[in-house]
Amino acid sequence: MNKMKKDxxxxxxxxxxxxxxxxxxxxxxxxxxDYVLENSEPMTLPEKxxxxxxxxxxxxxxxxxxxxxxxxxxxxxxxxxxxxxxNGKDLPxxxxxxMKEDKKKSQKK
Amino acid sequence: xxxxxIKESLETDELMRTIRENKNSDREKALDAFGRIYxxxxxxxxxxxxxxxxxxxxxxxxxxxxxxxxxKSPIYDYKKYGVSFIVWMSVIARRAWxxxxxxxxxxxxxxxxEIAVAPDEFDYVETNEPVNINETxxxxxxxxxxxxxxxxLLTYIEYDxxxxxxxPSHIIEALLTKYQTTSVNLxxxxxxxxxxxxxxxxxxx
Numbered sequence: 001m002n003k004m005k006k007d008x009x010x011x012x013x014x015x016x017x018x019x020x021x022x023x024x025x026x027x028x029x030x031x032x033x034d035y036v037l038e039n040s041e042p043m044t045l046p047e048k049x050x051x052x053x054x055x056x057x058x059x060x061x062x063x064x065x066x067x068x069x070x071x072x073x074x075x076x077x078x079x080x081x082x083x084x085x086x087n088g089k090d091l092p093x094x095x096x097x098x099m100k101e102d103k104k105k106s107q108k109k
Numbered sequence: 110x111x112x113x114x115i116k117e118s119l120e121t122d123e124l125m126r127t128i129r130e131n132k133n134s135d136r137e138k139a140l141d142a143f144g145r146i147y148x149x150x151x152x153x154x155x156x157x158x159x160x161x162x163x164x165x166x167x168x169x170x171x172x173x174x175x176x177x178x179x180x181k182s183p184i185y186d187y188k189k190y191g192v193s194f195i196v197w198m199s200v201i202a203r204r205a206w207x208x209x210x211x212x213x214x215x216x217x218x219x220x221x222x223e224i225a226v227a228p229d230e231f232d233y234v235e236t237n238e239p240v241n242i243n244e245t246x247x248x249x250x251x252x253x254x255x256x257x258x259x260x261x262l263l264t265y266i267e268y269d270x271x272x273x274x275x276x277p278s279h280i281i282e283a284l285l286t287k288y289q290t291t292s293v294n295l296x297x298x299x300x301x302x303x304x305x306x307x308x309x310x311x312x313x314x
Contacts (some may be wrong), residue, residue: 030196
């Protein structure tokens with residue numbers, strides 16, 4: 001039983017190496033890679049890969065990427081919508097007090 | 110060919126060091142070194158990507174991710190890893206391909222890992238026996254398998270190569286979902302597929 005298991009494991013290792021050397025999987029040792037390159041036809045590299053420029057195309061810090069920046073619309077229309085959402089009323093005193101407290105807290109920080 | 114690969118790797122060692130040492134201080138110098146490495150290896154990496162990814166159409170993506178990883182983590186050191194530069198690239202490409210495969214072929218929802226660290230996974234390199242394969246026999250043997258058997262066998266073999274010697278649980282989950290089976294059956298399918306290939310090769314050797 002153990003011998004059968006060992007045989008099977010050995011076969012699996014050899015098969016894995018053959019799969020890599022035949023280019024069905026990526027080679028992980030020099031001999032496999034050597035075999036793949038020796039036994040495969042050269043292929044034309046697409047124009048877009050003739051230089052390494054593509055490597056640096058998206059090398060922008062995340063914070064400056066488009067889509068990460070939230071813009072605030074201060075247009076009159078937008079402010080009117082905000083007012084309408086409060087049914088045309090001013091902010092209640094309790095909210096104004098809360099806003100003052102929040103402002104003080106943030107200034108302390 | 111092999112001697113040439115190793116000689117080139119030693120030359121590449123120098124260029125990689127230039128990138129590491131100058132990437133943050135003298136970007137032009139680092140870019141120049143990277144460009145020289147790129148020109149040297151672009152064709153061979155492309156050949157590899159096209160060959161391995163020909164069935165799933167991910168050659169472009171794997172190729173791009175590999176070069177981006179190399180620029181991001183130029184850690185190659187021939188003396189440290191003991192493998193040629195092109196093999197090091199192949200291992201990075203393999204990682205990228207597995208990540209993509211998980212998502213696109215197995216349909217796993219997990220997010221692809223960010224392009225980050227280049228692999229440090231050469232501990233598992235097996236005994237370097239000369240590669241001796243009969244292409245036709247291998248091709249015919251694999252043709253004995255159904256698509257399902259082929260997919261499962263290759264996935265197991267691919268992940269068994271890794272240091273931890275087992276297929277990650279999310280890959281198992283993806284295979285279970287894809288083939289609507291149980292984990293016990295999955296292992297049986299893999300063993301049966303392996304046996305089929307072995308028997309065919311033994312019979313026709």
